[in-house]
Amino acid sequence: MTKLFSYSVLAAASALAAMGAQAQEFPASGRPITIVVPFTAGGPTDRVARDLALALAKPLGGASIIIDNTAGAGSSIGTAKVARAAPDGYTLLLNHIGMATMPGLYRKLPFDVEKDFSYLGIVNDVPMTLIGKPNLPANNYKELTSYIAANKATINLANAGIGSASHLCGLLFQSAIKTELTGVPYKGAAPAIADLMGNQVDLLCDQTTNTTQQIEGKKVKAYAVTTAKRLTTPGLKDLPTMQEVGVAGFEVTIWHGLYAPKGTPPAIVKRLNDALKVALKDPVFVKNEEALGAVVASDKRVEPAEHQKFVAAEIAKWTPIIKAAGVYAD
Missing domain, CATH: 3.40.190.150 (Bordetella uptake gene, domain 1)
Incomplete structure (x- = not known):
């Protein structure tokens, strides 16, 4: 039993030593x-x-x-x-x-x-923002919900393709407001934002990496950010969070x-x-x-x-x- 115990200790020690050497050698030169x-x-x-x-x-x-x-x-x-x-x-x-x-x-x-x-x-x-086309009548989130309630049959929600970040955010948004909107899929965020700025689609929820410049340039209307706290980015710091506007638990x-x-x-x-x-x-x-x-x-x-x-x-x-x-x- 003593010999078996000794062998087990030696085996464990050898394994640890091998792991340590493996880490030290990783990554191998070249x-x-x-x-x-x-x-x-x-x-x-x-x-x-x-x-x-x-x-x-x-x-x-x-x-x-x-x-x-x-x-x-x-x-x-x-x-x-x-x-x-x-x-x-x-x-x-x-x-x-x-x-x-x-x-x-x-x-x-x-x-x-x-x-x-x-x-x-x-x-x-990467935070996300809920934005709308320039000529959308709603100027803040409260007005947006009222507008959606009155026009839900005709409002569409753009996305950058099935499974994209904007698609997922849009699904969560519709789930949160318990309203199904017409989805308009694009082959990427760039054409979706281009059509939004051109008043061809109504709404889009997309990453700040794709929307900050348009928001700062007032080329789109911005309604909220999807983070738990407000952002500190100069052009976005005044945007309320989805939770602030009453959508409890909405964080993407x-x-x-x-x-x-x-x-x-x-x-x-x-x-x-x-x-x-x-x-x-x-x-x-x-x-x-x-x-x-x-x-x-x-x-x-x-x-x-x-x-x-x-x-x-x-x-x-x-x-x-x-x-x-x-x-x-x-």
């Missing part, structure tokens, strides 16, 4: 890390990934970090690519709220969001998180998480995120376990809303 972005280049998520890659490289010993844009099917193609990758820390995923909405949007996915990834931490939150932010394939060694997960925490405090990264209208994560969600709990809660939040709307993307 071997790049790839961050898969499941969207096309040039979009908000791609920009976040490229800024994050620069900030992550420093605490990872100057590692080379490559961005791989594998877009399509509402981010599920790129996400599946990472789920299938070797769990060695060299292939990561940066994805947004789509990680929480894909389980509700797709009848069948080639991966399980909650089981097939090692969670590394939340990166940021388009968060981004970092992931590795399931089975990534705990020592490497810790190494990546430690590096992420340093990157999130990098002054250049913070400045770049503020320019996008994003808020860099600084709460407990930067911890892997809390990140996973948060995504599970977001899945529970969005799935019934998506299913109630009867929206599916096969």
Whole structure:
């Protein structure tokens, strides 16, 4: 029994030593890390990934970090690519709220969001704004609700495509006001905003990264922000929150998180998480995120376990809303 105990202690000590060495050696000199972005280049998520890659490289010993844009099917193609990758820390995923909405949007996915990834931490939150066309009669949220009540059969709500951030925000808005509006899907946020400014559609709920300039330039009417607190951005600080105008519990932010394939060694997960925490405090990264209208994560969600709990809660939040709307993307 004593010998067996000794062998067990030695085995455990050897395993710990191996894990420690593994973390110290990661990333290996000359071997790049790839961050898969499941969207096309040039979009908000791609920009976040490229800024994050620069900030992550420093605490990872100057590692080379490559961005791989594998877009399509509402981010599920790129996400599946990472789920299938070797769990060695060299292939990561940066994805947004789509990680929480894909389980509700797709009848069948080639991966399980909650089981097939090692969670590394939340990166940021991007607020959203509810805006209207320039000639909409309503000038504030109270007037807007009255206008909707009187004209709900003819009012339309634009979005950037099924499963997009604006689509999800729109679904939650309709659920909150218990009114179904006519949806007008576009192939991206840019054409949706262009038509809104041209008075071709009535309403849109989209990210500050896409709406701040139009709001500041008074090219659209702004009614509320979707955060729990008012924003500090000069052109948006006077906008009330949805909760302030009476929509209890309405809070939507388009968060981004970092992931590795399931089975990534705990020592490497810790190494990546430690590096992420340093990157999130990098002054250049913070400045770049503020320019996008994003808020860099600084709460407990930067911890892997809390990140996973948060995504599970977001899945529970969005799935019934998506299913109630009867929206599916096969």
